[in-house]
Amino acid sequence: MESIDKTVHMSKRRNASEDDISKVSLVPNKIILQMLSSLSIKERAQTSVLARRWKYTWLGVVNINIDPKDFVEEYLMKSTRYRQMKKFRKVIDQVMNCDSGINILGMVINTSMDGNTVNLWILRAMRRKSLTVEFISFKDLPIYSSLAELTLVDAYFEKDSDHVILPFAGFSSLEKLNIRNCDAPITMSIESPTLKSLSIKEAYNLVLLRVVAPEFSDLSFKRFVEDGVEYEHPKPLLVELICRKFSTAKLFLINSDTDLHI
Structure with a gap:
């Protein structure tokens, strides 16, 4: 009997979760993009699993702020930071390859970012007709x-x-x-x-x-x-x-x- 009650309880939780996801899917795109614009790129990417319709919605946010510290934790081991940086570049490549327009591209450039990668992202932003490009760069990095x-x-x-x-x-x-x-x-x-x-x-x-x-x-x-x-x-x-x-x-x-x- 206890096993049956547990199964019923899990089924109710699953149905409630599915109902929540269904409600999320009904939110208009304009409102979704407004909400996503206040999040970091890492947080935006995480919303792609909330609903099938949201899988690519986060890529359409017109304000993009690229900051390695959102992905890479400096106090961790070098091998871990390398994996995090690799994931960071993969996510930003996905963002910059989108075809929608950009209003503002903000970029924090540090020693973990090579010049070729930065130049490629800027070029893609120009192709997407970015209205504003803003940089924050460490003085010791030759840009x-x-x-x-x-x-x-x-x-x-x-x-x-x-x-x-x-x-x-x-x-x-x-x-x-x-x-x-x-x-x-x-x-x-x-x-x-x-x-x-x-x-x-x-x-x-x-x-x-x-x-x-x-x-x-x-x-x-x-x-x-x-x-x-x-x-x-x-x-x-x-x-x-x-x-x-x-x-x-x-x-x-x-x-x-x-x-x-x-």
């Missing part, structure tokens, strides 16, 4: 050290900020910077220890450009062009250049499209 050329297309800057500063101190090999369709800032400052060439196209609000780059030598500037027809009265651009070739800051006033060689 972007081999990047020689960078192109920013449709770069978004805060609308309430008329002045934009682009510091490239950590880009120790960057020599060429291309900026395309950057219409928000009125003034822009670019600082780089290695930059030699700068190309700016379709920046119709820009009136002041400040470049601090010891090795700088070439500037190409082109105002916004719509349907192949330029504006009749383009705004002049004042360029302040601080480089090794001049003992003091040099000012240039540009009234039209210009290719300037220093």
Whole structure:
């Protein structure tokens, strides 16, 4: 009799669990994604077993924060941390291979992450049209050290900020910077220890450009062009250049499209 009661009790618990899962499956996707957005990626992945419908839902969260410490516990043995890191990369690969869009990609970069892996995840984020990419990096980790050329297309800057500063101190090999369709800032400052060439196209609000780059030598500037027809009265651009070739800051006033060689 006791065995029968135990079986009945287990059956009731199983039915109750199935009812809970069934109720979870009825929750609209929008609400599910809102709830998942407050969880870490590891916690999101764990929700995939709650219901069949949830198996891939967690991959559609538009805000992604990649942090190794969510998976890897530093105080454990090296072999255990290696297995945890391997699982971490597998989960992030699955997340970054998704086709849905991304609003924000946040990434904490430490010494356990190699540059090739980080670059691959950033590339995938760009292909998914990520609106914002944010980094937190340890100072002793050389990031972007081999990047020689960078192109920013449709770069978004805060609308309430008329002045934009682009510091490239950590880009120790960057020599060429291309900026395309950057219409928000009125003034822009670019600082780089290695930059030699700068190309700016379709920046119709820009009136002041400040470049601090010891090795700088070439500037190409082109105002916004719509349907192949330029504006009749383009705004002049004042360029302040601080480089090794001049003992003091040099000012240039540009009234039209210009290719300037220093």
